[in-house]
Amino acid sequence: MLQRSPAVSHAPGAVRTGQAGTGHRRRSLRTKRAFDLVFSLLVVALLLSWVVPLVALVVKLTSRGPVFFRQLRTGKDGQPFYCYKFRSMRAHNASPGTQATAGDARITRVGAFLRKTSLDELPQFLNVLRGEMSVVGPRPHMLQHTDEYARVVPGFMQRHAVTPGITGLAQVRGYRGETKAVSAMAKRVRFDVWYINHGSLGLDVKIVTLTVRQAVLGHPNAR
Numbered sequence: 618m619l620q621r622s623p624a625v626s627h628a629p630g631a632v633r634t635g636q637a638g639t640g641h642r643r644r645s646l647r648t649k650r651a652f653d654l655v656f657s658l659l660v661v662a663l664l665l666s667w668v669v670p671l672v673a674l675v676v677k678l679t680s681r682g683p684v685f686f687r688q689l690r691t692g693k694d695g696q697p698f699y700c701y702k703f704r705s706m707r708a709h710n711a712s713p714g715t716q717a718t719a720g721d722a723r724i725t726r727v728g729a730f731l732r733k734t735s736l737d738e739l740p741q742f743l744n745v746l747r748g749e750m751s752v753v754g755p756r757p758h759m760l761q762h763t764d765e766y767a768r769v770v771p772g773f774m775q776r777h778a779v780t781p782g783i784t785g786l787a788q789v790r791g792y793r794g795e796t797k798a799v800s801a802m803a804k805r806v807r808f809d810v811w812y813i814n815h816g817s818l819g820l821d822v823k824i825v826t827l828t829v830r831q832a833v834l835g836h837p838n839a840r
Contacts, residue, residue: 689759753824788828
């Protein structure tokens with residue numbers, strides 16, 4: 618399934634909207650939402666119930682500031698929402714659109730571990746339960762970056778035809794972390810659009826499995 622995703626040189630296709638009102642499409646959306654709810658509730662019950670207190674204690678003991686960090690991101694149909702994460706940086710006055718980079722001095726020692734293992738993303742399962750995010754889908758970007766990339770990356774706004782995800786096809790294919798060039802974002806968009814056109818429950822399960830594997834082994838692009 619993943620092997621059939623587009624090569625980087627493949628031009629991004631248009632999102633298929635012809636089936637948006639069909640019974641098949643509605644059933645697919647209901648199945649995806651059911652998967653999101655069941656999976657998220659299991660994560661909350663089996664993982665967040667003890668990870669949140671543990672991480673909260675460590676974050677509080679090692680740096681000043683709140684346990685959680687929230688930031689406005691672009692959601693489905695371009696609607697903004699607050700995306701939640703464990704705080705991994707020291708309090709700073711940098712622009713809200715400033716990306717984390719390799720060796721970023723703002724990142725705490727604990728934060729570096731949280732980001733490397735993607736544990737900082739776990740609070741986003743609460744966003745999933747609220748219906749603002751999905752377990753799998755295009756990653757939501759900061760509002761400033763949405764405005765910037767929409768002007769220079771063809772098809773960028775097609776990503777917002779669906780609910781954004783905690784993880785996605787682009788991420789498990791290695792397109793995650795800092796985007797130093799417009800071309801890097803264009804590659805992500807190609808995978809995001811392919812996922813929107815070809816997504817299925819089976820593909821979501823495979824992406825989640827690969828995401829867990831990357832979290833355990835670590836990923837060089839994690840910032």
